[in-house]
Amino acid sequence: MWSADGAGVPLLLRGHEGGIVDAAFSPDGKRIVTASSDATARVWNADGAGVPLILRGHEKMVVDAAFSPDGKRIATASEDKTARVWSDLVPLRGPDDPKLWTATQYCLSIQRRTEPTARADHQACERRVEQARAASAGRP
Numbered sequence: 001m002w003s004a005d006g007a008g009v010p011l012l013l014r015g016h017e018g019g020i021v022d023a024a025f026s027p028d029g030k031r032i033v034t035a036s037s038d039a040t041a042r043v044w045n046a047d048g049a050g051v052p053l054i055l056r057g058h059e060k061m062v063v064d065a066a067f068s069p070d071g072k073r074i075a076t077a078s079e080d081k082t083a084r085v086w087s088d089l090v091p092l093r094g095p096d097d098p099k100l101w102t103a104t105q106y107c108l109s110i111q112r113r114t115e116p117t118a119r120a121d122h123q124a125c126e127r128r129v130e131q132a133r134a135a136s137a138g139r140p
Contacts (some may be wrong), residue, residue, distance in 0.1 A: 001048075013034065017038040022035040022062075030045065030046050033074050034065065036060040039059060041055040057084055073086060074086045
């Protein structure tokens with residue numbers, strides 16, 4: 001990303017595994033969405049800070065991505081002949097993020113569940129979270 005006046009060193013947004021075929025700024029100019037041949041779209045902070053939010057779900061190249069006028073949603077189009085509208089654009093803050101624990105039944109805390117399988121489901125969820133952490137850190 002270059003400054004509009006061409007001055008300075010460009011900001012590099014690295015992370016896609018394939019070529020980037022489209023990019024667009026959010027209406028407030030604080031975020032950038034990129035579409036890639038790696039079948040993902042990514043949402044970046046325009047200043048390059050932090051880790052991008054990865055939008056996965058398409059089976060083929062994402063050829064277009066755009067923010068809604070209010071900046072709360074992103075539409076993507078893919079060579080898999082689908083378009084997707086992404087509305088939850090805030091990344092999880094980690095395994096203790098309340099959004100994770102309310103997003104799926106098996107991740108609800110034991111205290112919030114009453115059925116007999118609650119403890120086993122909760123432990124299974126914690127194992128999956130640990131496996132995801134290990135995979136993202138590059139550990140087997």
